Amino acid sequence: MTEHDDFRKRWEAWKERLAKVEAKAKPRKRAPAFSDGTDAAPLYTHLDTAALDPVRDLGLPGEPPFTRGVQPNMYRGRLWTMRQYAGFGTARETNERFRYLLEQGQTGLSVAFDLPTQTGYDSDDPHAEGEVGRVGVAIDTLEDIELLFDRIPLDKVTTSMTINSTAAVLLAMYVAAAKRRGIDPATLGGTIQNDVLKEYVARGTYIHPPRPSMRLITDIFAWCGRHVPKWNVISISGYHMREAGCNAVQEVAFTLADGLAYVQAAIDAGLQVDAFGERLSFFFAAHNNLLEEVAKFRAARRLWARLLAERFGVTNPRALALRFHTQTGGCTLTAQQPLNNAVRVAFQALAAVLGGTQSLHTNSFDEALSLPTQEAVTLALRTQQIVAYETGVADTVDPLAGSYLVETLTDRIERGAREYLRKIDEMGGMVAAIEAGYVQREIQNTSYAFQLEVESGLRTVVGVNDFVSDAPKPRTLRIDPQIEREQVERVRAVRAKRDPRAWAAALERLETAARDPKGELMPQVLAAVEALASIGEISGVLRKVFGEYREVVTV
Numbered sequence: 001m002t003e004h005d006d007f008r009k010r011w012e013a014w015k016e017r018l019a020k021v022e023a024k025a026k027p028r029k030r031a032p033a034f035s036d037g038t039d040a041a042p043l044y045t046h047l048d049t050a051a052l053d054p055v056r057d058l059g060l061p062g063e064p065p066f067t068r069g070v071q072p073n074m075y076r077g078r079l080w081t082m083r084q085y086a087g088f089g090t091a092r093e094t095n096e097r098f099r100y101l102l103e104q105g106q107t108g109l110s111v112a113f114d115l116p117t118q119t120g121y122d123s124d125d126p127h128a129e130g131e132v133g134r135v136g137v138a139i140d141t142l143e144d145i146e147l148l149f150d151r152i153p154l155d156k157v158t159t160s161m162t163i164n165s166t167a168a169v170l171l172a173m174y175v176a177a178a179k180r181r182g183i184d185p186a187t188l189g190g191t192i193q194n195d196v197l198k199e200y201v202a203r204g205t206y207i208h209p210p211r212p213s214m215r216l217i218t219d220i221f222a223w224c225g226r227h228v229p230k231w232n233v234i235s236i237s238g239y240h241m242r243e244a245g246c247n248a249v250q251e252v253a254f255t256l257a258d259g260l261a262y263v264q265a266a267i268d269a270g271l272q273v274d275a276f277g278e279r280l281s282f283f284f285a286a287h288n289n290l291l292e293e294v295a296k297f298r299a300a301r302r303l304w305a306r307l308l309a310e311r312f313g314v315t316n317p318r319a320l321a322l323r324f325h326t327q328t329g330g331c332t333l334t335a336q337q338p339l340n341n342a343v344r345v346a347f348q349a350l351a352a353v354l355g356g357t358q359s360l361h362t363n364s365f366d367e368a369l370s371l372p373t374q375e376a377v378t379l380a381l382r383t384q385q386i387v388a389y390e391t392g393v394a395d396t397v398d399p400l401a402g403s404y405l406v407e408t409l410t411d412r413i414e415r416g417a418r419e420y421l422r423k424i425d426e427m428g429g430m431v432a433a434i435e436a437g438y439v440q441r442e443i444q445n446t447s448y449a450f451q452l453e454v455e456s457g458l459r460t461v462v463g464v465n466d467f468v469s470d471a472p473k474p475r476t477l478r479i480d481p482q483i484e485r486e487q488v489e490r491v492r493a494v495r496a497k498r499d500p501r502a503w504a505a506a507l508e509r510l511e512t513a514a515r516d517p518k519g520e521l522m523p524q525v526l527a528a529v530e531a532l533a534s535i536g537e538i539s540g541v542l543r544k545v546f547g548e549y550r551e552v553v554t555v
Contacts, residue, residue: 004047007045007046007047008047011045011047018042029457029458030458030459030460031453031458031459031460033289033292034247034248034289034292034409035247035248035249035287035289035292035450036247036248036249036250036416036446037247037449038412040405044403044404044405044408045404046404048404048407048408049404049407049408049411051411052407052411057302057411058401060072061073061074061397061398063317064305064309064317064320064321065301065302065305065306065320066301066302066304066305066320066321066322067298067299067301067302067398067401067410068298068356068397068398068401069301069356069397069398070301070321070322070323070356070358072397073397074356074394074397074398075353075388075394075395075397076394076395076396076397079107079388079394080352080353080357080358080359080360080388081107081108081158081358081359081360082105082106082107082108082359082360082381082384082385082388083106083107083108083109083110083158083160083325083359083360083361084101084106084110084361084362084377084380084381085110085111085112085162085327085361086098086101086109086110086111086112086377087111087112087113087114087136087137088112088133088134088135088136088137088371088477088479089133089137089138089479089480089483090133090137090138090144090147090483090486090487090490091137091138091139091144091145091147091148092147093133093137093483094111094137094148095147095148095149095150095151095152097374097377098148098149098152099151099152100374101377101381102152102157104378104381105381105385106381108157108158108159108160108359109152109157109158109159109160109190110159110160110161110162110361111136111137111148111159111160111161111162111163112135112136112137112162113136113137113138113139113161113162113163113170114131114132114133114134114135114136114137114138114139115128115131115134115135115136115205116128116131116132116138116536117136117137117138117139117140117163117166117170117535118136118163118164118165118166118205119165119166119205119207120165120166120169120207120535120536120538120539120540120542120543121535121536121539122140122491122534122535122536122537123138123140123484123487123488123490123491124488124491124492125536129484130484132483132484132487132488133479133483133484133487134479135371136162138483138484138487139170139173139535140487140490140491140494140534140535140536141173141491141494141529141532141533141534141535142173142176142177142529142530142532143490143494143532144173144490145170145173145174145176145177146177146180149174149177154174154177154178154181154183154188155178155183155184155187155188158189158190158191159174159189159190159191160190160191160192160193160235160325160359161174161190161191161192161193162193163192163193163194164193164194164195164196164199164203164205164206165196165199165205165206165207165208165213165539166207166535166539167192167193167194167216167217167220168216168219168220168521168522168525169525169529169535169538169539170192170535171192171220171224171228171231171522172522172525172526172528172529173529174188174190175188175227175228175526176526176529176530185227185228186227186228186229186230187230188228188230188231189230189231190231190232191231191232191234191235191281191325192220192231192232192233192234192235193234193235193237193283194217194220194233194234194235195234195235195236195237195258195262195283196210196213196214196216196217197210197213197258197261197262197430197431197434198236198237198238198240198241198254198255198258200434200440200549200551201240201241201244201254201434201439201440201443202240202241202243202244202443203240203244204551206549207539207542207543207546207548207549208542208543208546208547208548208549209546209547209548209549210431210434210435210549211431212545212546212547213546213549214261214262214265214431215269215521216521216542217234217262217265218262218265218266218268218269218271219269219520219521219522220233220234220522221233221234221266221269221271221276221279222266222269222270222271222520222522223520223522223523224279225271225275225276225279229279231279232279232280232281232323233276233279233280234262234279234280234281235281235282235283235325236255236256236258236259236262236280236281236282236283237255237258237282237283238251238252238254238255238282238283238284238285239283239284239285239327241254241255241439241443242284242285242287242329242331243285243329243330243331244443244447245331245443245444245446245447245448245450246442246443246446246447247446248287248289248292248293248296248413249413249416249417249420250420250442250443250446251284251285251296252296252299252300252303252413252414252416252417253416253417253418253419253420253421253424254420254430254439254442254443255282255284255300256300256303256304256307256417256421257420257421257424257429257430257433257439258430259280259282259304260307260311260421260429260430261429261430261431262280263277263280263308263312264429267312273308273312273314273319274314274315274316274319275316275319276319277308277314277316277318277319277320278316278318278319280319280323281323281324281325281358282300282304282322282323282324282325283324283325283326283327284296284297284300284324284325284326284357285326285327285328285329286326286327286328286329286348286349286351286352286355286357287329287332287348287351288329288332288344288347288348290347290348290350290351290354291351291400291403291405291406291409292409292413293348293351293352293355294351294354294355294400294406295355295406295407295409295410295412295413296355296409296413297324297326297351297352297355297356297357298355298356298398298406298410299409299410299411299413299414299417300322300324300417301321301322301356302410302414303414303417303418304320304322305320305321305322307421308320323358324357324358325357325358325359325360325361326352326355326357326359326360326361327360327361327363328344328345328348328349328352328361328362328363329344329348329363330363330367332344332348333363333365333367333368334368334461334463334464335368335369336463336464336468336471337462337463337469337471338365338366338368338369338471338473338474339365339471339474340365340462340463341363341364341365341366341367341368342365342379342380342383345362345363345365345380345383346383346386346387348362349362349383349384349387350387350391350393353387353388353393353394354393354399354400356398360384362380362381362383362384363380364376364377364379364380365379365380365474366474366476366477369473369474369476370476370477370478371477371479372477373474373475373476373477375475376474420442423438424438424439491534494532494534495532495534498531498532499531499532502531503528503531503532503533505531506524506527506528506530506531506533507528507533507537507538507541509524509527509528510524510525510527510528510538510541510542511541511544511545514541514542514545514546515545525538
């Protein structure tokens with residue numbers, strides 16, 4: 001009799017005893033343990049991980065398949081970038097918040113833009129009325145970007161910009177601002193989100209139809225490879241799909257499906273994935289089920305490395321390595337008992353770190369009520385610093401590796417994501433699946449099922465449907481309506497002083513390039529930005545050529 005046979009006998013006997021205990025006990029009312037509706041087993045053992053091959057499935061940190069992390073020493077060498085997402089009002093107010101956060105120990109910048117900026121409208125456009133500076137900073141021209149980063153060393157601080165449909169314009173503004181200071185664009189580090197596909201699925205700040213949008217994205221890939229080689233050209237984002245209601249398996253599957261679509265589009269445009277693959281990055285959410293989230297991050301890394309090798313023959317380890325930013329879950333925050341959110345965020349931050357994130361934003365406890373106050377954003381940053389310096393989790397690489405539960409979950413999430421990818425492949429890829437409404441329906445169904453669990457009381461949300469009590473609302477941040485008037489005056493003043501001939505010529509060259517299927521767009525966008533064309537004017541030219549997307553509602 002082998003040792004395993006002896007254990008199996010004891011295991012079967014233990015399960016019989018457990019069944020008797022559970023039959024006598026009153027079962028606790030609870031939702032399934034995991035976000036995809038499956039439940040946890042009462043106990044996990046080495047039998048659950050018997051098929052795990054330490055070489056094939058885990059490897060070593062810094063080596064394919066990167067299950068255990070993308071650097072050999074992870075946080076023993078350098079901590080993750082603490083990158084608090086910020087932006088409101090005008091460039092001047094946001095610049096003050098940026099400099100405050102850097103003084104408090106933040107190590108990277110992350111810019112939130114207002115809706116007009118995200119959708120390519122100037123602050124004085126009728127479409128922008130009432131939205132200027134509300135959910136992020138208002139940016140109209142190069143002069144706004146220069147003010148936004150005033151007294152911030154662009155060649156020493158990395159900047160992440162959550163911008164998609166107008167990513168080319170904002171990147172061009174950032175590069176132009178650096179050039180005006182005498183900074184070589186080749187030294188700039190940072191990320192643009194530039195992930196339009198998820199906008200059609202989960203967020204809605206699209207402008208053009210998917211296919212011309214993909215052209216813009218691959219044009220940015222090629223241009224950055226030549227001129228801004230340290231820049232991460234895309235942040236392929238599962239975060240917003242998770243915010244829309246998908247589960248952990250769907251987040252991995254749909255995010256990597258978007259990634260595969262971008263890789264294929266770039267290859268079709270003549271780019272080499274072993275080269276541009278090094279500059280791809282990802283963006284995930286961190287939710288409350290700590291162990292599922294850790295497993296999700298590990299599964300995503302492993303699956304991405306395997307997919308690139310299997311489908312595209314990628315051999316460059318740096319191109320195979322999935323690097324990602326994490327943001328704690330905005331949709332998990334509650335307006336009721338908002339101080340509870342600080343506890344939620346701490347656990348979510350811990351999951352991100354245990355899962356090996358490269359950078360992290362921690363939400364502020366008051367964000368279910370308003371944009372965060374300075375007090376709340378400071379506590380959010382301190383949460384990261386406590387995880388980094390006081391918990392000990394940064395001292396060992398991949399500290400939960402070998403956990404029977406974590407390894408089982410990692411494998412199960414990878415298998416579930418592969419099944420979704422198989423279905424998407426059968427539809428013709430992610431663009432076709434989005435156009436058919438498949439991804440949207442899957443997320444909507446998952447979100448609906450979750451909400452039913454909350455409303456029935458099966459799933460507890462502390463302070464919302466259980467443990468309810470009145471709690472005083474904290475002080476919230478309010479945006480002065482005068483800000484919109486000031487920004488409108490600012491963009492009009494820029495238009496009045498610029499060279500009209502240079503401006504018109506730059507926009508004409510951009511339109512010519514856009515109409516040519518092989519035309520290079522980024523050089524013309526940069527030239528237009530340097531001629532002080534506004535984001536609305538540049539987007540208007542591209543709207544005229546590429547058209548505007550109108551969502552098709554499917555049932």
